[in-house]
Amino acid sequence: MQSDVFKALAHPDRRRILALLKQGPKSSGEIAQHFPSAWPTMTRHLAVLKDADLVVAERDGASILYRANASVVEDAAAALLALLRAGAGDEPGGGPTDNPSDREAAE
Numbered sequence: 001m002q003s004d005v006f007k008a009l010a011h012p013d014r015r016r017i018l019a020l021l022k023q024g025p026k027s028s029g030e031i032a033q034h035f036p037s038a039w040p041t042m043t044r045h046l047a048v049l050k051d052a053d054l055v056v057a058e059r060d061g062a063s064i065l066y067r068a069n070a071s072v073v074e075d076a077a078a079a080l081l082a083l084l085r086a087g088a089g090d091e092p093g094g095g096p097t098d099n100p101s102d103r104e105a106a107e
Helices: 002-009 012-021 028-032 039-051 070-090 100-106
Strands: 055-060 063-068
Touching: 002 012, 002 039, 002 070, 012 028, 012 039, 012 055, 012 063, 028 039, 028 063, 039 055, 039 063
Parallel strands: none
Antiparallel strands: 055 063
């Protein structure tokens, strides 16, 4: 499931869509007006985000409102941060560690 999230986040337009939805729910038309892409492309981007559970679609009368699924976005950010922290500690000279005795030994 996490791989779907990171694949969805790989495209810059989908990251921009999430940034727009951070401001609050929007219809597909409101989202599309921020992009030069054709309508089918925007529909596909929204479908990928929805399939990865990064956005939730809710019917509001005749339109569909999209909102960011904050819990999935936060989980993805935490997983990425953990990966970066683990990688920094595994490589020689990868950066400071969280262990104070390691920092003192390096000084």
